[in-house]
Amino acid sequence: MKYALVSGKKTEATKGSKGICPNCGSELTARCGPIRINHWTHTKSSNCDIWWENEKEWHRAWKNYYPDEWQEIIIPDVETGEKHIADVRTNHGLVIEFQHSHIDPEERNSRESFYKNMVWIVDGTRLKRDYLRFLKGQNNFRRTNKQGFFIVDFPDECFPSSWIGSKVPVLFDFRGLESIENLNDLRNYLYCLFPNQNNTEAIVAFVSHDSFIKNTINGDWFKKPQEPQKQVSKTTIQNKTNIRRRESSHYYDPQKGRYVKKRRF
Ligand SMILES: [Zn+2]
Numbered sequence: 001m002k003y004a005l006v007s008g009k010k011t012e013a014t015k016g017s018k019g020i021c022p023n024c025g026s027e028l029t030a031r032c033g034p035i036r037i038n039h040w041t042h043t044k045s046s047n048c049d050i051w052w053e054n055e056k057e058w059h060r061a062w063k064n065y066y067p068d069e070w071q072e073i074i075i076p077d078v079e080t081g082e083k084h085i086a087d088v089r090t091n092h093g094l095v096i097e098f099q100h101s102h103i104d105p106e107e108r109n110s111r112e113s114f115y116k117n118m119v120w121i122v123d124g125t126r127l128k129r130d131y132l133r134f135l136k137g138q139n140n141f142r143r144t145n146k147q148g149f150f151i152v153d154f155p156d157e158c159f160p161s162s163w164i165g166s167k168v169p170v171l172f173d174f175r176g177l178e179s180i181e182n183l184n185d186l187r188n189y190l191y192c193l194f195p196n197q198n199n200t201e202a203i204v205a206f207v208s209h210d211s212f213i214k215n216t217i218n219g220d221w222f223k224k225p226q227e228p229q230k231q232v233s234k235t236t237i238q239n240k241t242n243i244r245r246r247e248s249s250h251y252y253d254p255q256k257g258r259y260v261k262k263r264r265f
Pocket of ligand 1: 023
């Protein structure tokens with residue numbers, strides 16, 4: 001964690017210091033070394049917040065775009081008494097979670113149900129293949145009548161499958177900690193996959209890092225119309241399903257020079 005309570009105040013880790021965990025109340029020890037970023041760990045093993053992931057620089061860099069008082073916010077569930085630490089919660093009540101490691105859909109779902117008003121920022125640099133798959137997939141994005149918004153067919157062929165079916169916006173960050181000078185490089189954008197997707201179609205928006213940060217800080221994120229689905233023509237989902245079904249049931253036979261049906265054994 002970035003913060004512990006020291007004399008009741010949110011305090012960053014400095015060598016040799018001790019503090020109190022704002023979530024579970026047990027003792028924290030500062031870890032300040034040459035390899036990992038400065039952070040606090042529980043002195044004794046604890047099951048403080050099962051959703052907590054150890055922070056890497058990417059995670060910390062994102063959090064630091066927001067004011068200190070919005071970072072690592074303890075959010076209790078008044079009914080169950082369950083508590084979790086949100087990476088960032090803005091003044092407008094939006095929770096922003098930064099996810100570097102793999103998450104299984106079940107945990108993703110629980111976190112979305114718990115925080116409700118939230119977005120994910122996903123580290124798209126963890127697996128090289130994720131960006132390559134995105135690059136290939138974005139060639140087939142279809143324009144909508146709203147600038148910067150696209151339709152992606154078969155979102156599972158463009159984005160990691162664990163994020164398909166999310167109930168909240170998921171933004172993929174393929175830039176990571178790199179700074180990329182070429183302004184046309186696609187990694188200079190975040191790609192926001194909107195909810196209400198189905199297996200054959202989803203809406204994706206290009207969002208610059210700066211505008212995402214600015215709009216979540218000033219609250220404009222909520223003012224932007226986020227329902228482009230209503231504006232696009234309903235394409236023939238059934239047809240697309242049929243196309244894919246055909247593709248997976250046939251294979252290309254070079255001797256015959258055409259697609260032939262796969263046999264069942
Ligand atoms: Zn704790």
